[in-house]
Structure formats: structure tokens, C-alpha cells
Amino acid sequence: MNLKCECEKCELKNAFFNSFDEFELQTFCTQKVERKFSKGETFIKEGEKIEEFIYLKSGLVKLHKTDSLEKDQIITIAEPFDFVSLLSVFSDKAYNYSVTAIEDSVICCLQLEDVKKYARSNGLFSLNLIEKMSLATDKIILESLEIRNRHLRGKVAFILLKFSQKIYQRNIFELPVSRREIAEYIGMTTENVIRTLSEFRKDKLIKINGKEIEIVDEKTLSQISSFG
Numbered sequence: 001m002n003l004k005c006e007c008e009k010c011e012l013k014n015a016f017f018n019s020f021d022e023f024e025l026q027t028f029c030t031q032k033v034e035r036k037f038s039k040g041e042t043f044i045k046e047g048e049k050i051e052e053f054i055y056l057k058s059g060l061v062k063l064h065k066t067d068s069l070e071k072d073q074i075i076t077i078a079e080p081f082d083f084v085s086l087l088s089v090f091s092d093k094a095y096n097y098s099v100t101a102i103e104d105s106v107i108c109c110l111q112l113e114d115v116k117k118y119a120r121s122n123g124l125f126s127l128n129l130i131e132k133m134s135l136a137t138d139k140i141i142l143e144s145l146e147i148r149n150r151h152l153r154g155k156v157a158f159i160l161l162k163f164s165q166k167i168y169q170r171n172i173f174e175l176p177v178s179r180r181e182i183a184e185y186i187g188m189t190t191e192n193v194i195r196t197l198s199e200f201r202k203d204k205l206i207k208i209n210g211k212e213i214e215i216v217d218e219k220t221l222s223q224i225s226s227f228g
Contacts, residue, residue: 028110028118031111032110033108033109034057034106034107034108034109035109036104037059037101037107039101039102040101041101042099043099043100043107044084044095044098045095046098047094048094049094050085050089050092050093051112052111053085053112053115054083054085054099054108055081055082055083055084055108056078056079056080056081056083056084056106057107058106059080059103059104059105059106060079060102060105060167060176061084061099061100061103061105062076062077062078062099062100062177062185063076063077063078063097063098064097065096065097072184073184073187075097075140076140076143077177078099083133084107087137089112090133102176102177102181103176146158147186148187152192152196154224154226154227156186156193157224158225159182160206161215161221161225163175164215164218172213179193179194204216205217205220206221
């Protein structure tokens with residue numbers, strides 16, 4: 001019997017399909033639960049007990065943490081097909097960060113104990129999970145370094161190009177995060193972000209219409225991202 005996956009590009013399918021027999025895969029498919037969250041809803045809270053293995057099926061979410069000064073800090077923005085629980089799921093009993101939808105999102109959930117059971121009995125599946133964990137960690141480390149090595153204008157340009165080129169793949173898009181959240185993402189003040197966006201608009205690099213952003217001069221914005 002051929003099993004069909006609901007998602008054409010499903011990382012859960014990739015992680016499970018090649019390492020499970022048909023019966024195990026069908027068991028997995030019947031066990032997973034889908035949940036929908038509206039923009040602004042937090043579905044993982046820092047300090048909560050970890051009970052599920054969570055995968056982002058659609059939408060966008062931010063992983064964020066409260067620092068010692070009670071200030072929110074965005075760790076990364078996760079895209080569809082990312083495993084949003086991997087950073088804590090095997091290393092701690094409680095989440096070390098929160099996850100909030102910045103667009104309407106759908107997640108797929110498995111009970112963590114079931115995933116651990118599969119991992120203990122299936123070496124190939126365990127290796128697939130380790131690979132996914134390494135990729136998730138590498139993504140956060142490399143992006144953090146990219147942002148840290150830029151000055152203010154370069155940081156803001158980097159974020160705009162991330163949304164334009166990597167996430168939405170178009171020059172006109174609705175910015176899913178506020179100016180304050182951009183500031184939390186790049187480690188600057190909200191006022192600095194607002195001023196920089198205004199400068200980009202004045203220099204005719206972008207157009208701003210409410211939450212809508214249009215990249216007008218992608219070449220110059222890329223140069224600012226690289227050297228600014």
C-alpha cells in the first residue's frame with residue numbers, strides 16, 4: 001500500500017519515510033496532530049514542560065527569549081518545514097525559549113515519548129534527527145554572526161533582504177514583524193530601526209506603505225547589507 005503525505009515538501013516525511021517500514025509510517029501518520037494558530041499567538045512558552053515534538057507546516061514564527069533584564073530577544077524566525085522544538089526537545093525538560101506566530105501558522109505535533117521510542121529503536125531515524133538538529137543550530141549561529149558583523153544600516157538591510165529573497169521571494173511583501181521586533185532581532189533600539197527605514201525610503205531604496213515594503217533598489221540595498 002502506498003502512503004501519501006499531506007505535504008509535498010514535508011521534512012517529517014523525509015525524516016521518517018526512509019527509516020520506517022510501512023506499518024511504522026502509517027502509525028506515525030495517524031498519531032500526529034495538526035494545530036492552527038493566529039498571528040500573535042504563543043504556542044510554546046519559555047519554562048513550559050516539553051511534551052511534544054513540533055514541526056512548522058505553514059506560516060512564520062519567531063523563537064524568542066526573555067533576558068535577565070526582562071527584555072525580549074528574538075533568536076530566529078522559523079519558516080515552513082522547520083522543527084521549532086528541536087533546540088530544547090532532547091536537552092532539557094522545559095523549553096528555554098518561546099515560540100509565537102508572526103503569521104497565521106499550522107504546526108504538526110507528535111508526543112515526545114513516541115519520538116524518543118522511535119529514536120531508541122531505529123538508528124537511521126536517530127541519525128536523521130541529529131542531522132536536523134545540527135542544521136537548525138547552524139542556521140541560528142550563522143545568521144547571528146551575519147547580523148553581529150554588520151553596522152546598523154547593514155543589519156536592517158540584511159533583515160529586509162531576508163524577507164524579500166529567502167522567505168517571500170518577491171520584492172513587494174507585507175512585513176510580518178513590527179519595528180520593535182526588528183530591533184529585538186538585530187539587537188538595536190526601535191528608534192534606530194525606524195530612523196534607518198526612513199533613510200532607506202528617503203534614498204529611494206525602498207517604498208513603505210503601512211506594513212507593505214517594496215524593495216526598489218535591490219542592488220544598493222545588497223551592498224549596504226554586505227558592507228554597511
